[in-house]
Amino acid sequence: MSDLAERFAAYAARRLPGARDVRVSGLDRIPGGASRETYRLVLHYAQGSEAIARKLILRRDPPGSLIDTERKLEFGAYAAFFNTPVPVPEAIWLEEDPAHLDYAFCVMQELPGLEASPAALLAPPYAQHREKLGAQKWRILGEISRADPKALGLVGLMQDVAPAECWRRELDYWVGVFDADELEPQPIMRAVVRWLRANPPPPAQKISVVHGDYRTGNFLADTGGKIHAILDWEMAHLGDPLEDLAWGLNPVWTNGTPALAGGLLPRAAAVGLWEAASGLFAEAAALHWWELFSCVKGQGIWVSSAHEYQVGKNQDAILAMASYLMTNSQDRAALHLLGRLA
Amino acid sequence: MKPDPQRVLEQTALNLLVDVLPNVQPRYRQTGLGIAAGLLISVREEFDRAAARRVEENAALRALFARGASVITDAALATRLREAAATRDESLLVPALDAGNRALRALLIELHAHVEALATPEARDLDAAIWRELVASAERRRLSSGAF
Numbered sequence: 001m002s003d004l005a006e007r008f009a010a011y012a013a014r015r016l017p018g019a020r021d022v023r024v025s026g027l028d029r030i031p032g033g034a035s036r037e038t039y040r041l042v043l044h045y046a047q048g049s050e051a052i053a054r055k056l057i058l059r060r061d062p063p064g065s066l067i068d069t070e071r072k073l074e075f076g077a078y079a080a081f082f083n084t085p086v087p088v089p090e091a092i093w094l095e096e097d098p099a100h101l102d103y104a105f106c107v108m109q110e111l112p113g114l115e116a117s118p119a120a121l122l123a124p125p126y127a128q129h130r131e132k133l134g135a136q137k138w139r140i141l142g143e144i145s146r147a148d149p150k151a152l153g154l155v156g157l158m159q160d161v162a163p164a165e166c167w168r169r170e171l172d173y174w175v176g177v178f179d180a181d182e183l184e185p186q187p188i189m190r191a192v193v194r195w196l197r198a199n200p201p202p203p204a205q206k207i208s209v210v211h212g213d214y215r216t217g218n219f220l221a222d223t224g225g226k227i228h229a230i231l232d233w234e235m236a237h238l239g240d241p242l243e244d245l246a247w248g249l250n251p252v253w254t255n256g257t258p259a260l261a262g263g264l265l266p267r268a269a270a271v272g273l274w275e276a277a278s279g280l281f282a283e284a285a286a287l288h289w290w291e292l293f294s295c296v297k298g299q300g301i302w303v304s305s306a307h308e309y310q311v312g313k314n315q316d317a318i319l320a321m322a323s324y325l326m327t328n329s330q331d332r333a334a335l336h337l338l339g340r341l342a
Numbered sequence: 343m344k345p346d347p348q349r350v351l352e353q354t355a356l357n358l359l360v361d362v363l364p365n366v367q368p369r370y371r372q373t374g375l376g377i378a379a380g381l382l383i384s385v386r387e388e389f390d391r392a393a394a395r396r397v398e399e400n401a402a403l404r405a406l407f408a409r410g411a412s413v414i415t416d417a418a419l420a421t422r423l424r425e426a427a428a429t430r431d432e433s434l435l436v437p438a439l440d441a442g443n444r445a446l447r448a449l450l451i452e453l454h455a456h457v458e459a460l461a462t463p464e465a466r467d468l469d470a471a472i473w474r475e476l477v478a479s480a481e482r483r484r485l486s487s488g489a490f
Contacts, residue, residue: 031373184440185447188476191454252489317378324384329489331480336490340477 055110077233114220129225134264142277145241163203166240177300181307204240246290295334351386396439
């Protein structure tokens with residue numbers, strides 16, 4: 001750990017021309033983030049006559065992860081939404097050269113004293129603010145959907161897609177993950193995929209930034225129930241805004257409260273808040289398609305995590321746990337959405 | 343007699359959670375240990391039913407294939423269904439049962455896709471039977487701590 005602190009301080013010194021006495025204190029690996037190693041640290045340095053101490057988050061790629069993503073896209077999304085109605089921490093550095101810390105990494109502003117864990121957010125003292133959290137969560141998603149990707153500078157960084165092709169591109173990608181990584185046949189998901197291909201949704205109302213993993217667990221809130229930041233933009237891309245809405249409604253994210261989307265609000269209220277904030281319409285059949293798709297995508301992630309663990313690319317217990325707890329739940333969620341499981 | 347594996351896994355998980363975890367630092371290792379203990383509890387649940395659910399499912403799939411062979415229109419697929427329906431689980435070791443299960447579930451995907459394209463009443467009935475088996479397969483694998 002101290003080696004990492006010294007190497008990071010050396011890197012920071014190169015990125016901060018004129019800074020003196022650059023050092024790191026309090027380097028602490030923090031839980032969560034199966035797709036990146038995440039550390040909290042304080043970067044100290046002197047600039048002119050000023051002594052500076054910046055609280056930072058370092059996110060470093062691990063050897064294998066749950067999600068294969070382009071860190072440049074993630075970093076770009078943070079940078080694009082900084083100081084907009086979509087709260088995000090400041091993105092500071094992106095480094096793709098593994099020479100510095102063995103793997104690519106990015107550095108973000110730390111927002112201390114906030115909570116992201118769903119288990120914590122749905123228990124006291126946060127639980128009394130369940131509705132307030134839910135209202136903000138779905139309104140902020142509406143803001144993401146409403147935003148103009150071109151004005152944010154994300155077209156070009158993120159691959160553009162025609163409105164009529166959003167569904168096919170995403171479905172093909174995740175079916176490809178099954179084909180590459182499944183350790184056993186997936187007859188339920190393969191039946192869902194056939195249904196999705198036979199019943200495509202209408203073209204997207206607009207091309208939006210899709211967060212890609214918008215759920216309870218990927219935002220930071222304080223004990224007063226205010227959301228301060230949307231995190232984990234690792235799967236961000238351009239696409240149909242209904243994809244994000246549907247992902248957040250997936251039954252596997254209800255956190256033990258099946259009647260509440262994301263464990264926070266009734267489904268109808270969540271959809272209504274998103275519609276009001278985005279200015280878009282969640283047509284029932286189209287949303288149903290994307291909800292079923294979200295099961296395919298979810299299963300793609302769990303299949304992939306099982307594969308990484310099984311072949312020894314990443315032995316983090318969370319990958320095995322995700323596979324054990326989520327694979328069957330995702331199948332059950334799909335059967336439920338198809339009306340075949342109560 | 344020695345303690346049964348279920349008891350060993352459960353107690354080991356409990357010891358990790360109660361005795362070891364509070365004394366582990368840093369926090370990410372503590373979280374990792376909690377996850378590992380939870381994993382032992384899930385493995386314990388799987389251990390109980392490991393052979394039973396595989397044997398039950400393999401039998402259910404063979405029965406579907408025997409029925410499907412007379413319903414479908416693809417002669418080559420019908421032959422493979424009859425051959426699969428005639429197989430038996432030669433060993434009760436989990437890896438052997440899994441190998442058989444993987445082959446049978448792969449064939450189920452082919453059968454289901456084929457049946458979906460057929461409009462006869464027999465094919466519709468078979469399609470419904472396949473969906474019942476898919477629901478049953480999800481129930482067989484359900485874990486008490488699953489997310490849904």
